[in-house]
Amino acid sequence: MTRQGTRIIGIVALLSAAACGKSTELTKAEAADTQIEQRLGQTPHTKAHGVYHVVTAPSWGYEVNEGDTVLLWYVAQVLGSGLVSDTNVEAVAAEAGLQRSTAQPLRVVAGQTELTAGLGNGLLLCRLGQTAQIYCNPSQGFGGEWRGLVPPWSTLMYTVQIVGLNGPGIAAERRQWASIDLQGLSPDTSGMFLSIGGTATTEALPQPTDTVLAWYRCLLPDGTPLYETDQTEQLPMQQLPIAVALCLRQMHPGQTAVLVAPSPLAYGKSGAQQPPVAPYQPLRFELRLDGIK
Numbered sequence: 001m002t003r004q005g006t007r008i009i010g011i012v013a014l015l016s017a018a019a020c021g022k023s024t025e026l027t028k029a030e031a032a033d034t035q036i037e038q039r040l041g042q043t044p045h046t047k048a049h050g051v052y053h054v055v056t057a058p059s060w061g062y063e064v065n066e067g068d069t070v071l072l073w074y075v076a077q078v079l080g081s082g083l084v085s086d087t088n089v090e091a092v093a094a095e096a097g098l099q100r101s102t103a104q105p106l107r108v109v110a111g112q113t114e115l116t117a118g119l120g121n122g123l124l125l126c127r128l129g130q131t132a133q134i135y136c137n138p139s140q141g142f143g144g145e146w147r148g149l150v151p152p153w154s155t156l157m158y159t160v161q162i163v164g165l166n167g168p169g170i171a172a173e174r175r176q177w178a179s180i181d182l183q184g185l186s187p188d189t190s191g192m193f194l195s196i197g198g199t200a201t202t203e204a205l206p207q208p209t210d211t212v213l214a215w216y217r218c219l220l221p222d223g224t225p226l227y228e229t230d231q232t233e234q235l236p237m238q239q240l241p242i243a244v245a246l247c248l249r250q251m252h253p254g255q256t257a258v259l260v261a262p263s264p265l266a267y268g269k270s271g272a273q274q275p276p277v278a279p280y281q282p283l284r285f286e287l288r289l290d291g292i293k
Helices: 003-040 090-096 117-123 168-177 242-248
Strands: 046-048 051-057 069-078 084-087 106-109 131-136 156-166 193-197 211-219 225-228 233-236 256-261 283-292
Touching: 003 051, 003 131, 051 117, 069 117, 084 090, 117 131, 117 156, 156 168, 211 242, 242 256, 242 283
Parallel strands: none
Antiparallel strands: 046 051, 051 131, 069 084, 069 106, 069 156, 131 156, 193 256, 211 225, 211 233, 211 283, 256 283
């Protein structure tokens, strides 16, 4: 056989090996995703960036964004075995037999600090004050490698609690608040400021899964109008901006409200193209509840 022929056979062998490796990783990832979905069942969750995100303690705090500084507590486990492979929670570390000299929140910069792809992508689905579980298949973890206590092709679950968050977008929005007129509005536990007018009745309050007969208008805090719904439109609560839905849940038919909401209760870190809303934009809403379907 010629040298050229030997070289061609060698290249083909390398390509075949690469193809087999890719196929193995894909097969393992698909099997792991099936395992995760079976485990979650009907549990409400989000799948994005290749990971699954389950909220266990909700919050309406700011969303984690690329470049934000994040402080978090975490527990990393191998799904199925329950093996705790890493944590910065002192009590969990002690129970798992892991040595920790200090226990303090992990400080990372989202999208910059070196983490497993699964944890890095999962953090971008989390909020300040939230506790959540992040599930990721081996391609988002350590793949076919042994990593400490973690066997090859392991599916990982991270339990995280976001206890600190800051970044350029958050800082810019906080500066905006200094110039917003909140006179006549009262703070709500969700983070918005609101005032509800009209007479409260004995009728039932709207629930999260209801469809309401209502009208609302969205404006910038300085009063610049952005959009409004038709008068007495049928509006599914689950499709409304968070602030509007949370306010409607406190209203009886016939009542009106005015509120100013921070971006996490409106269009968040990404804003919107239609209607045109900038990222980290606080908004003013005026609304009226006419009835509940």
